[in-house]
Amino acid sequence: MKTAKSKLEPLQAPDPRLPTLSIVRQSTLSERLWGIEWRRHLPPSCQDGILIERSNFSEMVQFAQAHFGEIFGRKEHSLFLKGGQSSAKKIFCETNSDFFSFLSTHKTVGMFSGNATDWESYYIRSISFLKSYQHRGIYQAFLGHLLSVLKENGVKRVDIHIAPNNPVSLYIHLKHGFLISGSVLSENWGVMTQLTKFLDHNSQLVFESQFCTSSWNPIQKLR
């Protein structure tokens, strides 16, 4: 009697041209999609001699646990969920996100995380500095580099979600040419204002012609 032919494809030998799993694990989604080498592209230091280094998810978690209470001053009795740690979050962040730490004499004074959200978009997930390192121009120096690296490597837009009562972050991103592109409501963060920086000139033209009724240019006005 003939046996039914299996519908499963036979296992194939790995394609030697593809990166091995260990290489894939070490690189982040932005490196894999756009070939960005953050070590080469980012300056080793920015404002005030602060060093910028590649970092990782566990250092981000340590920094958040130690300092987010003071930095963000979260309300004790918030109605919103805290969105805790999960193994899926850890895997997602470890295999996709870019983490950078800002160091002053070996002490971590700030952390950044961001990730590609699709083949042409980048999301700034988190940026924070210890209070004593805020308002020294560190983030704006870094942001300028970040945006030019992303642009040079073909990224078309960068998104960030900012609380409507965070004037410093709103101001900085508007000053650097981000436009308000929406509001996001969530059970974790309440209402967030979405800002988008169009790195592609045509994308910005379409956005402005479709959604903005005046030709006022916020970037020029703020400078």
Ligand SMILES: CC(C)(COP(=O)(O)OP(=O)(O)OC[C@H]1O[C@@H](n2cnc3c(N)ncnc32)[C@H](O)[C@@H]1OP(=O)(O)O)[C@@H](O)C(=O)NCCC(=O)NCCS
């Ligand atoms: C927001 C944050 C990341 C910015 O980093 P930073 O290194 O302090 O920012 P910079 O020093 O580069 O720039 C600060 C700007 O805000 C301006 N600023 C300061 N206080 C302000 C206020 N109350 N309202 C508006 N702008 C203000 C400063 O004048 C400066 O602008 P300028 O260069 O045009 O003069 C940092 O302040 C921080 O960690 N804040 C707490 C966490 C946070 O809010 N993260 C962002 C979440 S979206």
